[in-house]
Structures are given as C-alpha cells and as structure tokens.
Amino acid sequence: MSRVNVVISSLITLLPLTAVLFLLREAVGTDVWSLVQDETWRASLAVTLYVTLVSTFLSLVIGTICARMVYVNGRTWLSFWLNWPLFVPHIASAYLFYLLFSGGFPGFGLIASNERHHLVVILTYVWKEVPFVFLMMLGSYAQLNRGYRDMAKTLQLSPWQQFSVAEWPFLIKPLLDSFWILVAFISFAYEVPALLGVTFPKLLGVLAYDRLTTGLFLNESEAYAVALIWALILFAGVLLSYALTAKRRRRIERGVRR
C-alpha cells in the first residue's frame, strides 16, 4: 500500500515538471528580447503585478483579521458567513460582480467593471480569497500556544506589541504559503479578468490565451515563453522568500516544540 502511495505521489510531483518541460519545448525559438520590448506584454506585466499584489495583500490582511476576530474575540458567526464564497466558483463570482457593477448598482459611476483601474477585478478576488486565507489562518491560530499571549498580557504589553510578539512570528509561515498560492493563482488566471478587465492592458493570463488562440499566432511560441518565464520567476520568488525566512522560522518552530 505504502509503495503504491510513493508511486502515486512521485507521479504527482512529476506533473509540474512535465508541464515545465512541455513549456520549454514549445517556447524554443522565442525571441525573448522582442518579448521584453513588446509594449503590450510590458503593460500586461505592470497591470498584472498591480492587480495581483493589491488583491493578495488585501486578502491576507482581511483574512487574518477575520481569523483573529474568531479566535481571539470569539466572533464565531464570521466563520459561517465566510464559508459561502468558497462554494462559488471563480467564474460564477466574476459573473456575479459583473452583474452588480456593469450598471445599475447603487455605487455605479464610482466604481464599475471593465475600467482600467481594475477595482472590480480586485474586489472579486478579495471576496473569493479572503475565506481561503481565513481558513489557512484559523488553522494556524488554533495551533497557537496560548501561553505566549497570556504572558504578553501579563507583561502588560500594548495590544500591538502583544500581536507582534505572541502571534506574528507564528503567522509568517502560513502567510507566506498563502501569499504564494494567491500570487501564482491570480497572476495567471483567466476567467475573472477576461470578464471584468479591459481590452488594454490585459492581464497576463488573458493576453497569453489571446495570443495562443488567434489564428495569427497559431505557430507562435511567445505565449508559452511568457508562461515559462513567469513560472520561473514565481519559483525563484518562492525559493528566495523561504530561504530568507528560514532561519527565523526554524527558531520559532523549535521554540514551539520546546
């Protein structure tokens, strides 16, 4: 049984590798320099970074605050409400927000879909990802040693100091995990920006798909090249961020065990 498990898990581990190899094969022959100079791709990268980082940051902050409210302040009703968006697929939520913001919504005019500020795209992602972050952080809070908080309180630290000493160190790892999952997902996703975004600049996933499927680009490798480069950048980012925090995380983990 365990052997079968090993085989299955190694097969699963091989999948992303196969994907990278496939991308590599397809991307061969791309003129990377002209890609870098292509204004459409550059604008796309800029707007992708903006949308991805803003939505990820907001989701992390709001999700963590919600988890803290449940765990520390006992607002358990929050978990009930925050479960709902999890059951709505991304494409359905994109459509929901499209219906709300394409016209007729009370705040219409102030914020609308298909505008270059991409606020509705960000809003959709925040609505979808806050529950995800919430669940990740709720687990971390559940494992948190209450003793640290009690000690911080006994030492009469301010609420902010209590958080930064007794909670924050234990949240770094799960926050980092959530951060990369969200960044990787949002930066190359299709449905939400396709429905709520604009013609120019398009987010990376939408532009790549466009380039891949229009007849003109049938034989072009640049969409694959962009996917490959982006995957490598994310991979490097993951390695770097975990390496930089490794020492700190190890110390914390040891501390918990003791």
Next chain:
Amino acid sequence: MIRIVKRCAWLTALLMLAACGTERAELAPTFEQAAEEAAQTTVNFYLWGGDDGINRYLDEFVAPRLEAAYDIELNRVPMDTAEFVRQVSLDKRAERANGTIDLMWINGDNFRNAAEADLLREDILDAIPNAALLNETAQATDAGIPTEGLEVAWGNVQFVLHYDADKVKNPPETFDQLRRWTEENPGRFTYPEVTDFTGNAFIRHLLYAEYGDAMRDMDTIPDEFWDELAAWSPNLWKRGETYPKSLAQLDQLYASGEVWMTMGFNERRAEAEVNAGVFPDGTRALVLDHSISSTHFLAIPFNAPNPNGAVVVIEELLSPEAQLMKQSDTYWGDGTSLDVEKLDQTDREAFLALDEGVTYPDPIELAERQIADYGPDVIDLVREGWPRVAR
C-alpha cells in the same frame, strides 16, 4: 520486487495504448455503408457555442432526428473555433492518428490555418449525397480561399447591424453617418475586439468604406486609418477604453439597453432573440453602405475517430428539412447553403414560403450591397494593427 516490475510494465503498456491510439479510422466507400458503420456511435461535434439559438437548433431539432433516422448520438461540444483547430494541430504534431473531434464548424482564417497545416480530411464531398444540392458559388470559396473539397458549406449569411428603433429615431445609413451618430449619442455604440470574428469583420467594413476593392491589393493598412479609428474611440461605449471581448458580450450590452446597436453575420439572427424577449421589441436591421457575405462550413479532422458518423451528420445537416428549419426564425435564422433551384418543388416552395421577420433587412437592398470578403490576410492585418486603437 517482481510484482512491482510487472505492475510497472502493465502501467507503461496502458499508457502507451492511451497515447498512441490505433490506426486512423477509414471512411466507408458508400454513404449506405457509412450509415451502417455509424449506427450506435457518438459523433463529437465541436463548434462555437456562443449563440443560444444555434445550440438549441442542434440539441432540440437535429440530435433527435439523427437518433431516430440513423441511431447516432450527437455530442455537441461548445468551444472557440481557434481553440479546437489548435487541438487538432497539436494532434498532428504528436502524430495522433485517433483524435477526439469528429466534426467541426469552421471558416475564414481558421479554415486557412487548418488547410495549411493539413488538418482536414480530403475525401468527404463524394461521400455525402446531399452535397449535390449545394449552392456551387457558396461551396467554391471560403473568404476568398478555394475550399478544394476540404469542407462543406453549411450556411450562407450576410453582415448586418441591428438597432433599437425605440431609442434610435434617425438610424444612420452609411458608416460615415454611423460615426456622426455616435458623436451625438456618445457611449451608445461599440464593437467587439478584433480577436473576435464579428469585431474583425466590422473593421473590414470600415476598411471597405475607406478603400473599397483597392484594399485587396494593399500589403498594409495605412496609419491614417488607425489614427482616424482611434479618434473615434472616445465616443464609444466606456469612452473606447475597453471593448466587449466577444459578440456574446456585445449582445448582452445591447439586450440590457446599455448600447443601442449590435451587429453580426446572419441577417436573420435577431428574430429569435426578439421573440424570446432577450432583444428589445424595437429591434430592426440596419444595412449600411455594404455588407460582407460569408459562408460557413463543416469539416472533418484528419484523425476523426468516427468519420463515418461525421459524414452521416453532415448529410443530415444538408438535408432540405434541416436547412429549412435552420433558416426559419424558430431557432437560428441561418441562410441555407443549398441551391434552392436544385430542390424539388415542395422543398423549394417551403423555402420561398418562409415568413419575413420584422427584424429582417430588405432582401433586395441586402443583395445589392453584398460584397465579397477580403480574406484571411486582411483579417491578420486588422489583428496586428488594431491594438493601438484600444490603448
């Protein structure tokens, strides 16, 4: 240990079986034999799925008839055309002899790409008895490219605009007037992005208004054309900062009243939408200076697993009954690809007796203003040049 090796061997064998497929499926020599071979099989029909009327026509009318007459199950797979052409081209490169697609709906640049990459079966026209009824002009070329028997004409339509007469009191009559109309009614008109089939065709109409047939011999689209188009943008929906990604999205904007005009190939397409209450009751057709006529086709990929079934489905789709229902306003309103003169008298009269819809344009006017498409090269030029307009 041996057990593991055995297991691995099994797994490898299975994987190889799945990857390679077997031999390429062959077409039966006669239609009768093809129908016999195809009984109790499924035909995977890949086609653009963005129009409810078309989908319902296939699901509610064609599929039951195929089931009853030939015992064939029709599996309609909605997908963007370029995407499934890509899929077949990947199959070709992987030398996959047994694919997944039996039949596809295709035309224009997608046909050119598929033909250039050798993705289509060549021997299909002789296998289909009803192909003898086809309108020969429609069958001969696809957007200027000779079809050479690689595809079979399914329908024949023209490009028209539709507008809401309750909101648009003085509809424009030329593309120039349309432009002036948008200046007076900013935000009430837009067209799909040019990666979309319809959006690209709209730009080709503007090109024709500017350069006429001279464009056929031009290698590039002059910069002035794009500058002028960019200058038009601020009067369009959302100040021209964004465009609907697809015709479906434009139709939705039109249905909700946000814009007052929509467009598309097929002069009869709005009738069913009005009857279903989706489009406003005041919807009327608008034929401007000229209108590109376009034929759309059916083709069988080189590695169709069930080519016999596909041939039977094409035969059924080309039958006068199926073509008549397709042209009527019940589902789709798509012009027939058959030559009505070749039909027997009852069928011919049935076509002539089809009701005139309120959203149909004047057929004589439409016929007078018909022009031939520029072809795929201009489609590509539009795709290359247009992005600067949307910036």
